[in-house]
Amino acid sequence: MKEADMTRSFLPDPKQTWAHSTCSKEELLAALDDINITAIEADIAMGRLLLDDSGLIRPIMAHPPDSTSDLSFDCFLELATRKRDGVPHKHLKLDFKRLETLEPCLNCLCTVMSRQDNSFDKMIFLNADILNGPGNRYRSLHIEADIFIEKCLQFTQTSSDENLGRYSLSLGWSVDCRSLSEYTPTDVDNMRKVIERNGVLTHFPGIVLAVNARILAKNPAPFLPILRDYPQIQLLAWTGTGEPPISNSLLTYIIEYYQEMGYLDQIGFDCQVATSFAKGLFYDNAVRIVGLFWNIKQMIV
Numbered sequence: 001m002k003e004a005d006m007t008r009s010f011l012p013d014p015k016q017t018w019a020h021s022t023c024s025k026e027e028l029l030a031a032l033d034d035i036n037i038t039a040i041e042a043d044i045a046m047g048r049l050l051l052d053d054s055g056l057i058r059p060i061m062a063h064p065p066d067s068t069s070d071l072s073f074d075c076f077l078e079l080a081t082r083k084r085d086g087v088p089h090k091h092l093k094l095d096f097k098r099l100e101t102l103e104p105c106l107n108c109l110c111t112v113m114s115r116q117d118n119s120f121d122k123m124i125f126l127n128a129d130i131l132n133g134p135g136n137r138y139r140s141l142h143i144e145a146d147i148f149i150e151k152c153l154q155f156t157q158t159s160s161d162e163n164l165g166r167y168s169l170s171l172g173w174s175v176d177c178r179s180l181s182e183y184t185p186t187d188v189d190n191m192r193k194v195i196e197r198n199g200v201l202t203h204f205p206g207i208v209l210a211v212n213a214r215i216l217a218k219n220p221a222p223f224l225p226i227l228r229d230y231p232q233i234q235l236l237a238w239t240g241t242g243e244p245p246i247s248n249s250l251l252t253y254i255i256e257y258y259q260e261m262g263y264l265d266q267i268g269f270d271c272q273v274a275t276s277f278a279k280g281l282f283y284d285n286a287v288r289i290v291g292l293f294w295n296i297k298q299m300i301v
Contacts, residue, residue, distance in 0.1 A: 010231075011208065016091060016268060017036055017039065018038075019031035019039070020270055028040070032080065038091065040093070041093040041095060041127075044059050044061060044062075045066070045067065045101060046058070046059060046101055049070065049072055058072060059104055059108075063097070074108050077112050081113070089121055093170055094126055094127060095128070098143070102128075102148065123167070124168070126167060128143045130143055130145035130172070130173075131172075131174070133174055134173070134175050135179030150198070152167075153203055156203060168205055168207065171195075172209065173187060175212050175215055178287060182215060183215060185222045188225070191209065207230075207233050209226075212237070235268070237251075238269075244283035244286060244287060246271050246283070247284045249277075249284075
């Protein structure tokens with residue numbers, strides 16, 4: 001198997017400015033033209049294109065349960081990798097929500113990136129929630145860990161040598177921000193086992209572990225061993241689609257914790273942040289209160 005180019009043995013700086021859940025053509029074009037945006041995250045599901053009478057089911061840019069969009073994956077990729085005058089390319093995070101989207105999207109990605117006139121020079125993160133986590137410990141996963149990684153590794157074998165270091169994995173846990181529980185050492189150990197048994201770090205320049213910021217703030221400590229053992233691993237703390245903005249207080253706690261532990265250079269954020277202290281306090285407490293009732297309901301069910 002091909003191995004990652006060691007001249008590109010680390011990921012981009014985790015301190016990116018993200019456009020999150022960029023799933024419409026309008027949102028994508030706005031993000032591509034915004035000089036302050038350095039990275040774009042977009043969700044991929046199977047569904048139908050709006051104003052398309054054929055009814056064809058294909059990979060589209062949508063966050064479930066949405067199953068329609070005005071933006072197909074093919075169009076997203078064409079626009080995101082096209083050279084734009086005066087505006088640098090953006091890093092891309094492709095968030096696969098269902099396994100059936102993966103193969104057709106990787107085939108499209110291979111075609112676009114192998115073109116002779118392709119000038120895209122940023123990182124493309126292949127993302128999926130591959131393990132159960134807080135709030136979703138006992139629910140079925142839509143994407144199985146080893147299958148996702150195997151297909152991504154097979155994809156890299158079709159990539160040209162100059163593009164090999166252009167891809168990385170972003171691996172996460174299926175979670176619910178209303179959960180009262182936190183990421184545990186077992187959660188992190190399970191991810192470590194997946195990474196090690198698949199030899200991921202011999203084939204990619206690094207890995208991002210995608211973690212929910214609110215849940216991470218409950219206890220950041222379980223990630224210290226894996227950050228220590230693998231300096232080419234980063235954490236990306238996110239807030240999800242439909243989740244209230246997080247307070248600056250919780251983000252500051254995460255930042256100060258990892259700064260004190262010496263790992264802040266491995267931590268990035270893709271979060272919607274409350275615009276004031278009062279709003280942050282309201283949103284954080286609202287999630288806690290709703291979470292209390294939600295967790296009681298989960299125990300009864």
